[in-house]
Amino acid sequence: SQQGEEDPQALSIQEGENATMNCSYKTSINNLQWYRQNSGRGLVHLILIRSNEREKHSGRLRVTLDTSKKSSSLLITASRAADTASYFCATASNTGGFKTIFGAGTRLFVKA
Amino acid sequence: DVKVTQSSRYLVKRTGEKVFLECVQDMDHENMFWYRQDPGLGLRLIYFSYDVKMKEKGDIPEGYSVSREKKERFSLILESASTNQTSMYLCASSQTFNPETQYFGPGTRLLVL
Numbered sequence: 001s002q003q004g005e006e007d008p009q010a011l012s013i014q015e016g017e018n019a020t021m022n023c024s025y026k027t028s029i030n031n032l033q034w035y036r037q038n039s040g041r042g043l044v045h046l047i048l049i050r051s052n053e054r055e056k057h058s059g060r061l062r063v064t065l066d067t068s069k070k071s072s073s074l075l076i077t078a079s080r081a082a083d084t085a086s087y088f089c090a091t092a093s094n095t096g097g098f099k100t101i102f103g104a105g106t107r108l109f110v111k112a
Numbered sequence: 113d114v115k116v117t118q119s120s121r122y123l124v125k126r127t128g129e130k131v132f133l134e135c136v137q138d139m140d141h142e143n144m145f146w147y148r149q150d151p152g153l154g155l156r157l158i159y160f161s162y163d164v165k166m167k168e169k170g171d172i173p174e175g176y177s178v179s180r181e182k183k184e185r186f187s188l189i190l191e192s193a194s195t196n197q198t199s200m201y202l203c204a205s206s207q208t209f210n211p212e213t214q215y216f217g218p219g220t221r222l223l224v225l
Contacts, residue, residue, distance in 0.1 A: 004154075031212055042116070042202055042216030043155075088154065092212040100212060102147075102155035 004032070004089040004103030012109045019076040021106040023089030024069075030093050032065055034074045037086045037105070046074075046087075081112040115139070116217035118203050124223045131190040133220050135203030141215070142208045144186035146170075146178060149200040149219070161186055162208075193224045 007022045023032070031050045035043040049056045049065045049072065056063045062075040076083055086105040093099060119134035137144065143162055147155040147170075157170030159178040167178050175197060179187045186205075190197055200221050204214040 033212060040219070040221070042218045043214075044216070045213050048212060100214065104152055104154040
């Protein structure tokens, strides 16, 4: 079964609005990452947050992690049409050997 | 600039054919991975490799094999392609000291008829 599950599955917003995507996971982790995938392309690493961190920023991206709730959120502020893509969370743990597990993704559509 | 390349963007094969998917990275990364991506299922790990000539099964290795003869190259082999192997295949690599950050290739969309 999937470790990371994103919510919502799809999101449509207007340019300039903020977009929030959530990720829930089941077991303990070392870190959680967010990736972006443009249509028909490979994934691009956006940001990594470690299990002892609560919040991290990178440009217009803000990621939070709540290990007690086993959840994370990705906030994209002042969205642009170019932010249209699928966003995946990935959890990494070294329990039983190093492993990264990806969720099914959130499809974000930003209307110009 | 970091680069992972895959031999084909699109591939059409017939059931029973042997299929080779090639992946090359120019970052001197130790770790390499093969995933398949299907709608609603996210990425699922097929095989990975920590070093030359080493390979480990992922979550869905059945029907696949891999080869890593050189550090920069990781090949995925479908011994006898089947229609349920129609999918998007993604290759990735990462460094040993930063294993979690993976760099992905553009993907190969494989259609098995």
